[in-house]
Amino acid sequence: MTWRPVQERDLASALAFLRSHIQTSMFLLGNLEQYGLGGVAPRATSLWMLGELRGILGITNGGMVLLQAPGLNDAEWRAAKSILNGRDVTGCSGDATQVEAFLSATGLSGRADASIAREPLFELALDALRMPDCDDVSLIPIGDAPRETVEAWRAQYLAEVPGLPAGDPVHVARDDITRYIEGDTHRVLTSNGEPVAMTGFNAQAASAVQIGGVYTPAHLRGRGYARKAVALHLSEARKRGVSLAILFAANAAAAAAYRAVGFENCGAFGMIFFDTEQEVRA
Template sequence: MRPDNWHLTEDIDDFLARAGDFLCSRPVMHNTPLTTLEKLRTRGANADGAEAPVFGRLESGGEVRAIFYRTPRGRLTLTTLSPEQAETLAAHLTISATPISGVTADHDTATAFAQAWQRHTGAAPVRDWRGLLHRLGTLTPPEPVPAGRSRLVDERDHEHLMCWCREFAADVGEVVSIDAASWAGTRFAEKRYTYWETPDGTPVSMAGANPMVAGQVRVDPVYTPAHLRDRGYAGAVTVEVSRAALAAGATDVVLFTDPANPTSNALYQRIGYVPVADFTGYSF
């Protein structure tokens, strides 16, 4: 397999026309590319005036075998690659002088590319993210359900929602500006949010859901303020968001957890989420 089997473009519509069927063939494993690329397509790939993202597809035998996209900040997201395919991609990007600041993919793919990139460029990889992908099996509401009810977040909640998104981002180590001016450009926009409220109407937990693409919905983020945790609120609101996704016709409902957090992993597995694959991110 030669490096020139990788085809790069900045035209998202052409890219999706050629690679869309491949992405939809594995909606669970491809949930992040499907969701991100749909957002770029609908908003415009460089709607904020930033450098255009770069999209790539690996073709062999007339079929797309893998894809990547590179954000304006230089971060790569990859679908599953063999070590040989990771090597050819690293070679291609080196030859084309494409700047890369990091990579995110399933663990084996991310590690293979990080090692290949270091061989080609000398840039040492530093692991900066881990995620355990889960897919919903049989939805199982927690027992007992905490007192209260779910409620869709609406415009009156926007300031409060942004505050909780800022707190969530800080909790998971994301450096991001979230305010009224920057909101539309963050990864937290374009989601549908649900609160869990106590009987007196006080929000105590939230869960977001990305728009459905290729029959899959990714639940993200789920957040409960620290002083309200361990009361069942996160499980209750996640069940409600998951149930809504199924009712809307989703065939797959997925979410990522921190594999180093046994509490959250146990919670999601109790309500029906089944581990699928480990994902890893490296910065260079």
């Protein structure tokens, strides 16, 4: 079997394939829904398919490799290396086992400047959402919160979470918050009018959302603010027709907060970001 570029005529079948593995396809689906096939935006994604849809490999304009190819053998993963020939790769994400196999086949697993983050993956059908007591809090659009506060929170999040892309956290945070406001993707939880936590969706596709960037400042942790923020945002999404939520947890405390509102483990998600772009040669 060989890999070939996905054309517009293949797109309906490719989308159906990705939706059948939606738990680990949200970045692929979200990028395609927002930018279409190809395009010029940094997160716009070109796709390749193996045979008659044995697997899909996406590459964003920013160099991120996105995988959805369950059950491939070593030879099929090695064949994927030719797709990347001469390209600068900045990272990779997808089902953790697939990411590990891809990195090994392409020779990227030995990079000294990065290691794979393997995080527990969770899903929740929103009709099973368990709402905590939220009488003492409110949820507001991130654009209505003090800009300096949410930028500082985002910078601290970037500094705290291991394995995220390299770069100046303050500069990256500023750009991220601008994107969140423009896309109306994130919310801020307030208590007595004061911001206490932040949550958001880092991918949206059809009737599913993927949660990301959940943050509570250190001095306010342990009060249930993260789970309240997530639950209120999901309740809001459910009212507009979203039926499924997906996320991956960076630590045990986060996983406990998500389980408290009904999330259940459904696998492992893998991510790796390189400090410098790596040119791949077949």
